[in-house]
Amino acid sequence: MSDIRVASRYAKSLLDLAIEKGTLEQVRQDMLLLDKTVQQNRDYQLMLKNPIIKHDKKLAILKAIFDGKVSPMTSLFLEIVTKKHREAVLESMPKEFENQYNLKMNIQRATITTAVPLDAAQREEFNRLVAARTGKTIQLEEKIDPSLIGGFVLTIGDKQVDDSIKSSLQRLRNKFNDNSYISKL
Known part of the structure; x- marks a missing residue:
């Protein structure tokens, strides 16, 4: 079984237990800390995957890192x-x-990617539009990409709306490069 499937099962079990015990938000903060630790420390990642390091040694390392910091x-x-x-x-x-x-x-x-940072009104408008479309509470992540020139790229799950100037220019360029379009003129 793949690590992702196993991780998903463990995560579901932990989530269910946290809900049952009424500690969901605390456990979520613990998972965010665990994720931050993994992302910021390559040695930690390698230690977790290393089959040579004994499990009790890994447990000692985990306890040293997280005792007193997690529930x-x-x-x-x-x-x-x-x-x-x-x-x-x-x-x-x-x-x-x-x-x-x-x-x-x-x-x-x-995820909303723009050429310049969004102001509060724009951020609220995107949140409102996406919430209306999905019927869910929105957690909007903002990214800046100056190469877009203007406009935005909005990604919701596996769907993407690209309304950037960069893409519009690319579509226009493709039209002009398409011989059948030129022959229609």
């Missing part, structure tokens, strides 16, 4: 994952937890 439930969860020899899934599990959390809380992630 007792998350700490126990890390211990269980380690005892089951599944430390490698700890790299992808926080993202899977976030996906499960978003599903449970009816949150839709969207």
Whole structure:
């Protein structure tokens, strides 16, 4: 079974347990910390996947890093994952937890890429439009790409709306390069 599938199952179990115990938001913050640690530390990633390092040593490292920084439930969860020899899934599990959390809380992630930063009114308008289209609470991530020149690229799940000047110019260029278009003139 792939690590992503295993991570998804562990994440779902942790989410269900956190809801049952009433500690969902605390566990989510713990998962965000775990994800941040994974993303910022290549040695940590390699340690989790290294089959030469014994599981008890990995558990000691995890405890040294996270004891006192995460809830007792998350700490126990890390211990269980380690005892089951599944430390490698700890790299992808926080993202899977976030996906499960978003599903449970009816949150839709969207990414808006613009040439310049959005102001508050534009941000609110995008949130309103995407919420109206999806019927979900929106978690909007903003990216800046000056090469767009103007306009925006909005990505919601696997759908993308590209209304950038860069793409409009590319479409126009393609039309002029298309011989059949020139012959129609």
